[in-house]
Amino acid sequence: MRRAVCPGSFDPVTNGHLDIVERASRLFDEVIIGVLINHSKTGLFTIEERLEMLSEATAAYTNVRVAAFHGLLVDFCRAQGAAVVIKGLRAVSDFDYELQMAQMNIGLSGVETLFMPTNPLYSFLSSSLVKDVVKWGGDASAYVPDFVGERLAARLKQN
Numbered sequence: 001m002r003r004a005v006c007p008g009s010f011d012p013v014t015n016g017h018l019d020i021v022e023r024a025s026r027l028f029d030e031v032i033i034g035v036l037i038n039h040s041k042t043g044l045f046t047i048e049e050r051l052e053m054l055s056e057a058t059a060a061y062t063n064v065r066v067a068a069f070h071g072l073l074v075d076f077c078r079a080q081g082a083a084v085v086i087k088g089l090r091a092v093s094d095f096d097y098e099l100q101m102a103q104m105n106i107g108l109s110g111v112e113t114l115f116m117p118t119n120p121l122y123s124f125l126s127s128s129l130v131k132d133v134v135k136w137g138g139d140a141s142a143y144v145p146d147f148v149g150e151r152l153a154a155r156l157k158q159n
């Protein structure tokens with residue numbers, strides 16, 4: 001079975017992430033969305049909340065599942081039986097760092113990284129930008145699923 005991992009923070013999931021996941025799900029037998037547990041960075045949403053939102057947002061894709069991981073991405077890939085990592089590239093500015101990581105990962109373990117160009121509709125989109133927009137009352141409905149927008153607004157109101 002050909003499996004790919006889409007890793008990231010997903011705090012929270014955006015339509016840019018979902019576009020990459022959907023396209024990857026058409027190329028691989030199974031796609032695992034790996035949510036990175038980063039102990040040195042507190043997110044707006046807990047890992048459980050991010051997993052829950054990702055599961056809901058990808059419920060229509062039968063070959064996509066979600067899991068959390070910490071430590072090395074290549075170890076997570078090995079544990080999941082995935083030989084490929086898929087990364088979305090928004091702009092050349094993403095490329096420098098992504099290339100370094102891809103080269104390190106292939107050196108460490110032979111796991112390949114495939115870069116997928118972002119859908120131009122979402123090339124400027126990031127979770128942080130969406131958080132800023134919603135925080136100041138902007139309309140983010142084109143950028144996140146409706147239920148994510150509602151959860152964002154509710155969480156940011158509490159903060």
Ligand code: ADP
Pocket residue numbers: 007008009010011014015016017020086087088089090094117118119122123124125126127128
């Ligand atoms: P961010 O916090 O910047 O949204 P994540 O760490 O959650 O980023 O991103 C996980 C993966 O999704 C990365 O490979 C990233 O390049 C990709 N990604 C994030 N936003 C987009 C987008 N708008 N279009 C395509 N890929 C994206």
